[in-house]
Amino acid sequence: MVGGGDGAFIGAVHRIAARLDDCYEFVAGALSSDAQRAIASGAALRLEPDRCYTDYREMARAEAAREDGIDVVAIVTPNYLHAPVATAFLEAGIHVICDKPLGITLAEGEALVDLARAKGLVFALTHTYSGxxxxxxxxxxxxxxxxxxxxxxxxxxxxxxxxxxxxxxxxxxxxxxxxxxxxxxxxxxxxxxxxxxxxxxxxxxxxxxxxxxxxxxxxxxxxxxxxxxxxxxxxxxxxxxxxxxxxxxxxxxxxxxxxxxxxxxxxxxxxxxxxxxxxxxxxxxxxxxxxxxxxxxxxxxxxxxPSGHPEGYLEAFAQLYRDGAAQIHAMVAKQPPPADAAWLPxxxxxxxxxxxxxxxxxxxxxxxxxxxx
Ligand SMILES: NC(=O)c1ccc[n+]([C@@H]2O[C@H](COP(=O)([O-])OP(=O)(O)OC[C@H]3O[C@@H](n4cnc5c(N)ncnc54)[C@H](O)[C@@H]3O)[C@@H](O)[C@H]2O)c1
The missing domain is CATH 3.30.360.10 (Dihydrodipicolinate Reductase; domain 2)
Known part of the structure; x- marks a missing residue:
């Protein structure tokens, strides 16, 4: 995860959503713009010390180099960082789940479409309510x-x-x-x-x-x-x-x-x-x-x-994560994405x-x- 450190809003929602269906493990993060907070937030969330990063570029490089490196990154920073962070991880061959809006300019958004396609990676955008x-x-x-x-x-x-x-x-x-x-x-x-x-x-x-x-x-x-x-x-x-x-x-x-x-x-x-x-x-x-x-x-x-038991926001968010996992598994297996996961933004x-x-x-x-x- 990039962003989502102590005091942040949506990062914690992503972490819950990612784990609701047992499709993801949370193993690494550059969780804050503030180095000390990044380390402390990672420790509080029980990340291994060598996977608490203070810079997202370093995280992308280091995780891509590890045999057990991350498969997918969640981007939950303020908007202006979405495109640079996504670019760094796509270039490192890592799938992306990014919060909205995609970026701050149309040009950077269009460049992300080209990059995700060229790399053959899943790029999900968490328009929560579609879940x-x-x-x-x-x-x-x-x-x-x-x-x-x-x-x-x-x-x-x-x-x-x-x-x-x-x-x-x-x-x-x-x-x-x-x-x-x-x-x-x-x-x-x-x-x-x-x-x-x-x-x-x-x-x-x-x-x-x-x-x-x-x-x-x-x-x-x-x-x-x-x-x-x-x-x-x-x-x-x-x-x-x-x-x-x-x-x-x-x-x-x-x-x-x-x-x-x-x-x-x-x-x-x-x-x-x-x-x-x-x-x-x-x-x-x-x-x-x-x-x-x-x-x-x-x-x-x-x-x-079952019917009559209320579901809500967290489950809608989790649905996007579940569809994202299904798409990533299909891509890794060189299969077409399953039809029921195709509605992922x-x-x-x-x-x-x-x-x-x-x-x-x-x-x-x-x-x-x-x-x-
Ligand atoms: N899908 C939704 O329903 C929904 C809801 C709320 C927010 N959002 C989106 O999520 C994003 C984050 O919003 P928020 O309300 O959680 O913001 P926030 O300010 O609460 O949290 C942002 C986090 O990003 C971190 N950050 C900033 N610069 C960083 C850097 N260089 N490296 C690592 N971390 C860095 C901050 O330290 C903080 O932890 C925004 O793009 C927002 O539009 C989406």
Whole structure:
């Protein structure tokens, strides 16, 4: 693992997710930008001292040289390091599981696609919400024509943590990487959670917009980057959509919601109630589909425990790790990736996210004009 040392957020979630299905062992890390913290964090997590690194480049070199070196690295640093760290490990012949967004520029994302392909390595991108069974079932229903042709896609991702007093403090804004274009990239909320919303909308609906109109905004005086974005979407088949992402929506915890309307029915998914999916036919009554009772292949594949026992965020994350392990095993065995692991978000999805960010920036810069995606 690179990043994820003591005090970090998502690294610990990755470590739990990686171990949930017994597919991975955690054996090495460059866990912090601070050398002492990197060593102490590795020791606290019971890594062998010679596998606690203080520099990710040294880790890539040393692990590639060991007979028992790592097969795959998890990248959980702030955004600006994703591409350089991924490049170092891909060049060393090591598979990559990277958090989103893929990088901070489209050019570095495209270079990662080329490098991963040239090296023949798996590159997974942890768009967590695509790991939920009911999200996979929603995708399966749309693909099977259960809602007819898709006409509208509406996705929203609302949080309120940037409105907390602590996050409003100028000292926090001056030091936290989310507010710093050098480390977060050219957007704040748009890259941080807008990319998750963009990904799940395409993952479920099966269609990608080709034009958008966007307005980015910061409700916080002097915040360097956006803390709110609203976007209108047009699709090549004539469908229309909206995407709203905000980290300033008072009272919202992690309110990622998706609705897809087809010619025959609509689907609704709410991330805070991930064990259910609603489908409502035109002129009919809403039906609540539950995780353990659906017999769609994709949902069953992503389920671990019997119906009525709630699963959630950690299992969704673990699903991505399980699919990643299946893809790596297949690649090592020179087999095609198993079909049920094929929905793992990949480096190409990361490039689509970076294109989305660029288009939002361009539209906003031009006074919220329609731009091509
Ligand atoms: N998939 C998701 O749902 C999800 C959720 C939260 C965050 N994320 C993403 O995960 C990444 C990390 O976010 P976070 O909230 O955990 O950040 P964080 O600030 O809590 O942790 C970042 C970690 O990276 C380490 N780091 C920084 N520079 C380093 C270097 N040169 N070498 C080694 N380690 C270094 C820091 O010391 C820290 O341990 C971000 O890209 C973010 O967008 C994804």
């Amino acid at each position: 939920y069974p009911m999200v996979r079932h929603a995708r399966e229903l749309v693909a099977a024509g259960a809602i007819g042709e898709v006409r509208q896609v509406h996705v929203e991702y609302a949080q309120d943590w940037m409105a907390d007093a602590a996050a409003q403090d100028p000292a926090f804004q001056a030091t936290d990487w989310h507010n710093d274009a050098r480390r977060a990239g050219p957007t704040g909320c748009t890259g941080d959670i807008g990319t998750h919303a963009f990904h799940i909308a395409g993952f479920v609906s099966g269609i990608q917009p080709n034009e958008l109109l966007a307005e980015m905004h910061s409700f916080t005086p002097n915040r360097a980057l956006d803390d709110h974005v609203q976007v209108m979407l047009r699709y090549p088949n004539g469908a229309r959509g909206t995407l709203w992402a905000s980290q300033m929506a008072a009272g919202c915890e992690n309110a990622l919601k998706l609705r897809v309307f087809g010619t025959k029915a609509s689907l609704a998914f709410d991330q805070e109630h991930p064990n259910e999916l609603w489908i409502t036919p035109q002129g009919g009554s809403a039906q609540r589909l539950t995780r353990g009772r659906v017999r769609g292949d994709a949902a069953e594949h992503a389920t671990r425990i 990949a480096v190409e999805d990361g490039v689509a996210g970076l294109r989305f960010i660029d288009a939002v920036l361009e539209s906003d810069r031009r006074g919220s004009r329609w731009v091509s995606l």
